[in-house]
Amino acid sequence: MGFGQSPFPVHPLIREALAVNAGQNMYLPSAGLPELRELSRHYLSEKFGFNADDFKTVVGPGSKELIYDIQLAVEGDLLLPIPSWVSYAPQAVLIGDPIIKIPATMSDNYHITAESLEKAIVVARQKGMNPKKLNINYPNNPSGLTMPQSRLEQIAQVCRKQGILVISDEIYELVNYQQNHASIAKFYPEGTIVTSGLSKHLSLGGYRLGVAFVPKALNSIYAAMIGIASETWSAVSAPIQFASLKTFENEPVVEDYINTCTKIHSIISSYVRDGLISLGIKYPVLEGAFYLYPNFGAFRDQLFEKDVKTSEQLAMHLLDKIQVATLPGTAFGDALENLALRLANCDFEGKIALNYYIEHPGCSPESLVNACCPKIKLARQRLGNILTTSNRSICL
Ligand SMILES: Cc1ncc(COP(=O)(O)O)c(C=O)c1O
Structure with a gap:
């Protein structure tokens, strides 16, 4: 019960798409294949209630790398619910950003509330800290619990009021048992970066394909993210990007x-x-x-x-x-x-x-x-x- 890896076989249509694209040997743009950027943004925004036109896409080698990219591109201290997924804090440590922990209890389904968030921001500022970004993840690793829209809306209000950028890790959005996932980007489109990918609902962790949707209003952050992509991973593997188109086509x-x-x-x-x-x-x-x-x-x-x-x-x-x-x-x-x-x-x-x-x-x-x-x-x-x-x- 140690490793969180979805074990289903690759869907035959995706396997076939990868084979067909084995000949794609050219570097692609650092932001990702244009059709994939467009298609992934429309697929996920239409399912989860935000407006694709408000965002630009970055394709990365997994959402983990994209979350690191965002953390690096956005200066300031990280607000982090506790418990939260294993890599957010080490990434902040690698970057040298201070972490502000927000305890999340079982009675609140292991998620922060608007009140606990606002309190953490106010107390951190009183201590001279500089809270700027918040990581949330729903459905959640480690808890298996998600947040209702009402809670997301309240959290969005606090973030808007306090000028906090939300990094909304929605990698499990399609592994939602009631199929009622909604993105906080619906309530806070100007200040939310959504991350997702293929690893969980399609059991494609090894494909290393993630997407981040960055508000058009945050153009300097988008430019910084592309700069980091260009100087580090260059571009995600071309056969994988072409094959991934299949995953966002709403194929029945x-x-x-x-x-x-x-x-x-x-x-x-x-x-x-x-x-x-x-x-x-x-x-x-x-x-x-x-x-x-x-x-x-x-x-x-x-x-x-x-x-x-x-x-x-x-x-x-x-x-x-x-x-x-x-x-x-x-x-x-x-x-x-x-x-x-x-x-x-x-x-x-x-x-x-x-x-x-x-x-x-x-x-x-x-x-x-x-x-x-x-x-x-x-x-x-x-x-x-x-x-x-x-x-x-x-x-x-
Ligand atoms: C909460 C959460 N976010 C992000 C990731 C990273 O997923 P990937 O980099 O494969 O897209 C994982 C994987 O375990 C996860 O559990």
């Missing part, structure tokens, strides 16, 4: 594939959540991506007896005793003593799961997991064996 068979993969993620992640709930660990209903961020604080006393006092020790303990790999909360910026772990629910054979689900639509989570996800099943069983709430004690 590709859309069906995305929806089916998302459905399978939702079933498997909910199966893992059910296992935690049966152990007495509280967790909100999952909304997207393929992760959970449970807190094992209820077992603190018993874990202390095993000399397990931090999330890092807990992750090592589980690896050592039951061979279940997880990521400790510290990787997501959490305090060491907070016994939170991220569980990634994607260690299964995607091809087998896809075929099974197509043959058994509406199958029960148990039948899908029994047939296709032996490691997920084993991990849930072993977590259940090592933790029990009958007397809130550890069995080992």
Whole structure:
């Protein structure tokens, strides 16, 4: 449960498009293939409620590199929800930008609120800091939870009032279980850079193709981003860019594939959540991506007896005793003593799961997991064996 990689096979139409474009051997513009810039922006903006004409696109080698590019191009201190995805903080450290942490609790679905954001900005300014940019990510890694439009609208209002640029990481927008994703760019088009890509909903992490939509009003940031692209990665691989056109064409068979993969993620992640709930660990209903961020604080006393006092020790303990790999909360910026772990629910054979689900639509989570996800099943069983709430004690 360590690595968050969607395991489904490449869709045949995309595979074919890549083969057809193997001969594309010329450098492309640093901002990306013009048709791809246009198509990706229209595809995602029409689905998620912002106006394509307000933005310009940068194509990069994955959204991770684009987020780094944005952080580098936008000077100032970074506002960061805690927990948040593992790479935002190290990127800010590499650039030398100070980080302002905003705690996000389970009662708020592990997302910031307008109030917590505004308070963090005001307090940071009182301390002489210079908050300028905010990273948000929904559906979220590590929590598997997203934000309703009302919350996005309130956050947008605070950012507009306080002059904060939003870096909106929407890489899991199509792995949204209720298919109700909306972008904050809808409410704050002049101050939001949206990032996305192919890695999650199409299981194409290895293709390394990401997109960033930058408001036309922020032309100097766009120019800086292209400058960084030109001096570093030059341009994303041409065959990959040409093949990627297929992913933004609204092809019905590709859309069906995305929806089916998302459905399978939702079933498997909910199966893992059910296992935690049966152990007495509280967790909100999952909304997207393929992760959970449970807190094992209820077992603190018993874990202390095993000399397990931090999330890092807990992750090592589980690896050592039951061979279940997880990521400790510290990787997501959490305090060491907070016994939170991220569980990634994607260690299964995607091809087998896809075929099974197509043959058994509406199958029960148990039948899908029994047939296709032996490691997920084993991990849930072993977590259940090592933790029990009958007397809130550890069995080992
Ligand atoms: C929240 C989040 N953002 C961005 C990325 C980077 O995705 P990529 O660089 O493959 O587009 C990941 C990948 O794990 C992620 O989980």
